[in-house]
Every structure is written in structure tokens, then in C-alpha cells.
Amino acid sequence: MRAVRAAEDAEGAEGTARTVRARGGADVRRAERGLDVALAAEHAAVYAYGVIAARTTGGLRATTTAAYNAHRARRDRLRAMIVAAGGRPVEPEASYRLPVTPSTAAQAVELAVLVERGVTGAYLELAASSDTSLRTMAALAMQECVTRSYGLRPEIEAFPGMPHGPGPASPATGATTGTPSGVPSGASPGATGGAPPDATPSAAPATSP
Numbered sequence: 001m002r003a004v005r006a007a008e009d010a011e012g013a014e015g016t017a018r019t020v021r022a023r024g025g026a027d028v029r030r031a032e033r034g035l036d037v038a039l040a041a042e043h044a045a046v047y048a049y050g051v052i053a054a055r056t057t058g059g060l061r062a063t064t065t066a067a068y069n070a071h072r073a074r075r076d077r078l079r080a081m082i083v084a085a086g087g088r089p090v091e092p093e094a095s096y097r098l099p100v101t102p103s104t105a106a107q108a109v110e111l112a113v114l115v116e117r118g119v120t121g122a123y124l125e126l127a128a129s130s131d132t133s134l135r136t137m138a139a140l141a142m143q144e145c146v147t148r149s150y151g152l153r154p155e156i157e158a159f160p161g162m163p164h165g166p167g168p169a170s171p172a173t174g175a176t177t178g179t180p181s182g183v184p185s186g187a188s189p190g191a192t193g194g195a196p197p198d199a200t201p202s203a204a205p206a207t208s209p
Helices: 002-022 026-054 056-082 106-122 134-153 171-178
Strands: none
Touching: 002 171, 026 056, 026 106, 026 134, 056 106, 106 134
């Protein structure tokens, strides 16, 4: 089943890439920028959920591990789309500054909700794309993020993904990679205390293909 899903993702990525290449000028640049922003956010989400899952137990750990896997799958699909279109995918940062250090279950939920909201916002530009396949992919990704966020904390934003004012402070690396506010941004390892050694999912997404 996993092999079939991978084949379907690869086929979908190639189809989207052909559409992006067929368009010219501003449409191509906008699509490339949107894909880069979404990929940067997914890199950060994979890192954050690796930390969260390592510091939680029971049902919450299972939930956050599932979220980790979902974001990793989205990350891999975005990378495949960019490569198929002839682009160069943005690479993950060595580590990320977490807006919340998940020392308790409540803090883990807080961080996860911030991540989901940040990633939702990262797909906004793709959701406004003139390309139907990109627009659909982005809308589904945003829907998944909002659903996960609601499952963790049953609150509904009026306009999920839309900015509501200044977000948490981000270092310069967040601006250059397109990492949105609310999603962990690049920082030194000391900002998170380092990745936990006992993480079930890898807390260092840069090593996973």
C-alpha cells in the first residue's frame, strides 16, 4: 500500500510539474515561491513534531506521531514537485527555535497548534494559484492542518491561515526560507535544548529522505 501511495504521489507531482512548466512568467515564479514557502514550513513542522512526540506519552504521543508522519509525507511530496519542475528544493535548517518548549502535555498541545496554524498560513499563496492542481493540493493541506489543530484544541479561527497581526519573533533565517510566523524558525541548537535522543520519530528531519 505504501509503495502504491508513493507511486501515486510521484505521478501527481510530475503532472503538477508539467502544468507549472507550461505556464510562464509571473505564474511560474508565483508557484515556485509558494512551493518554497510551503516546503520550508513543512521542514519546520517535521522538526517540531519530532520534539513534541519525544516529550509526550500515551494518546497524545500517538496523535503527534501521526501528525509528524503526515507533515513528512507533505514535505516529501512538495520536494518531488519542485524537483520535477526543475527547481531546487529549500533544505531544512540544522535546528529550529521553538516558540514553546514542550515540557508538559499542555505545552506540547500549544506548540502543535502553533505549528498547524503556521503551516496553514504557509499554503495561502498556493491556495490562490491559478493552477487548479496546486490550488487543490494547498486547500487539502490547509484543511488537514486545521483539522489536526481542532483535534488538539477545539477552537475555530474565523479565517484559518490568515494573519491576525504580528506573530512570534523570528530570526533572519525564517525570512529567507519563507518560514511563516507561528512555525519554528531557524536558530541555534541551544534554543531548543537539542533534539531529544529518545524520540520515536526522528527529531532531525534533515537526515530523512
